[in-house]
Amino acid sequence: MKFPMKRAAVVGVLVVGVALSACMKQEPPKPLYDRLGGLGPITGVVDKFVANVAADDRINARFANANISRLKIRLVQQICEATGGPCKYQGQPMDVAHQGMNITQDEFNATGEALAKALDEMGVPAQEKGELLAAIGGMQDQIVGK
C-alpha cells in the first residue's frame, strides 16, 4: 500500500512540473510590423508624417519638387519591410536617394520629429514608437551630408 502512494506522488509532481514548464514557455515576440497593426496603420503613419513634413518650414522646401504619391508608396514599402512585414522596398538605397542633397543633422532631426509626431497622432504605443524611430535613426549615416 505504501509503494503505490509514493508512485502516485511522483507522478503528481511530474505532471505539475510538465504543466508549469509548458505555461512558462515564452512565445517569440511578434514582428514590429504585426504590433503596429500591418499596412493600414503604417499607411496612416506615412500620411500623417508627410503632412507634418509639409507643415514644417524647416524642411518643407526640400520637398517642393518631390513626387509625393511615389514617396508615400516608397515609405510604406520601406517601413513595412524594415519592421518584418511582407513588402519589398522598390526605391533607391538611402544614400543614392539623398545623394547631392547635403541634408543637415538639423533637417534629419526635424524629419524624425515629424515621424515621432505622426506615430503619436496614430496612437502607436511607446515601445513600438521607440523601435520604429530607432530603425529610422539607423539610416542617418546614409542620409545626412550626402
Ligand code: HEM
Ligand atoms: C528620416 C529618415 C528618412 C527616410 C527614411 C527617407 C526615405 C526616403 C525615401 C524612401 C525616398 C524615396 C526614394 C525613391 O523613390 O527611390 C526618399 C526621397 C527623398 N527624400 Fe528622404 N528620407 C529621410 C530623410 C530625409 C530628409 C531629412 C530629407 C530632407 C529634409 C529628405 C528628402 C528627400 C527628398 C527631397 C526625396 C526625393 C523625393 C522625390 O524626388 O520624389 N529625406 N526619402
